[in-house]
Amino acid sequence: MNLKQSIKIAVDAIVFGYSNHCLNVLLIKQKFGALKNQWALVGGFVKDNESLYDAVNRELHEETGIKVNYLEQLYTFGDNIERDPRCRVVSVAYFALVNSTELILHADSDAEDAQWFPIQELPNLAFDHKEIVQMALKRLQSKLIYQPIGFDLLPNEFLFSELENLYCSILEKEIDRRNFRKKILSFGIVEETDKYGDKKNGRPAKLFVFNKLKYNKLLNEGFLFEINFA
């Protein structure tokens, strides 16, 4: 095994959070190197004796201290040979969702240079990270239609209007409130609690919880959770 290869392998994480009717992305300000002070995705090089999964979790922990709710591999970026000006780097990008209660960053960790940005107001990003974010957004949009993944962006207890707003703002389209509610309820994976939200205006709304057990059961039976409104 005397192959000469000097390609480095990294992982990057696109962390999405949802708050104030707005999808946010978590970015890190670069501390060193030629790209110092530029914003970039959470990420770093993979260690020799570390799995890709461990690497991305380590970076998330070290750089942000955040607890993600959902994590899956997105895509591996290695077609643009000069995507990193320092050397040839192939990066395995991951896609993560966090509960909206995690949106307040703890200042005590190494996360002092981490910051949330609304998806519509991203700063200039280092490397090809703009492209990675674009792809992640597309993935989020299509996953939302075929998989009830929106719950991973909300607190445990949520209002139907919050879920509806999440779908509207991420998919960038109008959805009929009543048909949306009927559709979600028909799946039988959300349950009404006896608590109420604390909105100021209008009739008080019940809080709901997502039943992950029921969801996994239905998923195993091959049930399709399509939420597609023309």
Place this chain on the structure above:
Amino acid sequence: MNLKQSIKIAVDAIVFGYSNHCLNVLLIKQKFGALKNQWALVGGFVKDNESLYDAVNRELHEETGIKVNYLEQLYTFGDNIERDPRCRVVSVAYFALVNSTELILHADSDAEDAQWFPIQELPNLAFDHKEIVQMALKRLQSKLIYQPIGFDLLPNEFLFSELENLYCSILEKEIDRRNFRKKILSFGIVEETDKYGDKKNGRPAKLFVFNKLKYNKLLNEGFLFEINFA
């Protein structure tokens, strides 16, 4: 940039072909090393100045001489640190489909050790390639439902019954012949020719062609090509 990292990066291709009502996978017999004479997926190490895409195309050309109809990144395997007994290798797996007329391998190339295997009769595979094939099969099954990808596995001119059999055998379920035809025709992406197939039994069947231009047009308009039969 004085990072010490000794992970190697490779690409692998899962090439699917369809013939005789059966899905096939293209495998290569290993020539050297500890795994000599074992069967494995098409693949190899990425060169320093070569994109991942170029690497997988080069390997496909060198090892099989085949022309693929469809190629997309599948998944990057790098969680099992000992997936390759020689050293730490992260492999970017690609998913390829070939026209059934490509199923006859040309003996003139370096492809002498390449061979098609029905998906149900795979030999023991080297590395974690069994796992990769499993994932590729799942991807093929789900793509088939949301994207008219079956045409990439058939000759340019095909019978409706061939397309139907392809869906039945890959999705492993019965599909009503008449409803299937109606559904596909409703998309407006296949066109009737004035030629007929050469089956022995029954009423002669018209040959159809896939209109890729029309497909791309509808795709841009956001049309959904869902083919999902309970």
Place this chain on the structure above:
DNA sequence: TTAAATATGTGTATAATTGACGCATATGTA
């Protein structure tokens, strides 16, 4: 204190789609 504004919760009529079939047609074969 009352009306207006706001948002929630439930229902209903119609249009569109799906899913399960029937049957005529065109060939080869017994």
Place this chain on the structure above:
DNA sequence: TACATATGCGTCAATTATACACATATTTAA
């Protein structure tokens, strides 16, 4: 000539999607 086989076209009931109407529970403003 009848039969087996596969194709091509059509129909109908059941389900699902879509577009709404309206009653309810709260806060705010008159």
